[in-house]
Amino acid sequence: MADASIPLYVVDGIATIWDAQAAATAHCVHDISGLRAGTLPGVVQQNAFLGLPVTLMPEESAHLLKQGAAHLVHLPSRIRPPSREAVAQRTAARIARNHTLAQAAWADEDRRAASAARSAKSAAGAEKRAARARKRAEAARDKALAGGEETGVVEERFQAALRGIDAAPVAVVRERGVPTSENSNLFTVVPATPVVPLEEYDDAEVAEGRGEGSGLGQRAGAGDPTSASSCVRMFPRSVRDRALADTFAALNARGLRMGLGPRFGGEWLVYPGDYLRYHAHFTSQVIVRDEPIRPAELVAWGRLGTGTKKAGLLCCWDDGVRAGKESKDSKDSKDSKEGESEIVFYSLEWANFG
DSSP: OOOOOOEEETTEEEEEEOOOHHHHHHHHHHHHHEEEEETTTTOOOGGSOEEEEOOOOOHHHHHHHHHHHHEEEEOSOOOOOOHHHHHHHHHHHHHHHHHHEEEEEEHHHHHHHHHHHHHSSSSHHHHHHHHHHHHHHHHHHHHHHHTTOOOOHHHHHHHHHHHHHHOOOOOOOOOOOOOOOOOOOOOOOOSOOSSSSSSSSSHHHHHHHHHTOOTTTOOSSOOOOHHHHHHHHHHHOOOHHHHHHHHHHHHHTTOOOOEEEGTTTTTEESSSSSSTOOOEEEEEEEETTTTOOOHHHHHHHHHHHHHOOOEEEEEEOSSSSOOOOOOGTTTTHHHHHHGGGGGEEHHHHHOOOO
């Protein structure tokens, strides 16, 4: 699974991961943590630990796509409710799977019980019981022969009795009922992909869904992409988007992980590892080309970092192009310039920090 392409389901311009193994691959192999959004409305106490789906920032999605580790799966903008036949089919499959799991669990319990019963019997006690059974079989054989029964029939019955004495005890198979929500504590199977399969929609509906906003970072009605490649180009679209994407890739290459940072006044929170294990060390600010930095901004970033117990990280991105000097055919040569950017990082710490 580590080498498989991760499916990113584009929902209203946001890339999501619905498969647990795919989320683990992105998390462990590609250092992309994402943001878990799944909740349990009926069990509010567990909402502190969110689950699937995992939503990705545009920078994370673009990074996975650029690395060839993921591919886009476009969903229709208007998803129809599943039909009664589809609901019945999925319910039957879920019940059958629960029944199979329950039967396997019960069979394992029976094997464990039989093994425990056999272990409880000591070897000496088993041998004594077998010896007494053999004596009873021999006495029955002698009595039958003395009564005039045929020797062959008596001998066959005697050998069958001996085989029964030497045979291992057979585990008792108990009949079980079909597990239901009332008599079983099995968990409900959560689908790893969206509930309604795409096969239920025709090509026109899928194309219509793409036309109403299937690109990364694009909300409904913001464009008309016709292919996955055009959707990928939607981010990065502007110069600042390119700066964000390149800076994210540079930090990711250094083994750092990024999380949402607007809450702390920055682009991202920069973690030295998994954000469930570490606190963020930096609050990043991305500076594009030769943007001027006001002294008040430096003071604000320094104080902000001190107040949140983090250092400021200034990410200066420059592709060598300046405003007013860009040629007319710069848009045609955009792809050739994407690899020419340079990123310099500066840490900003206020006095008496730490």
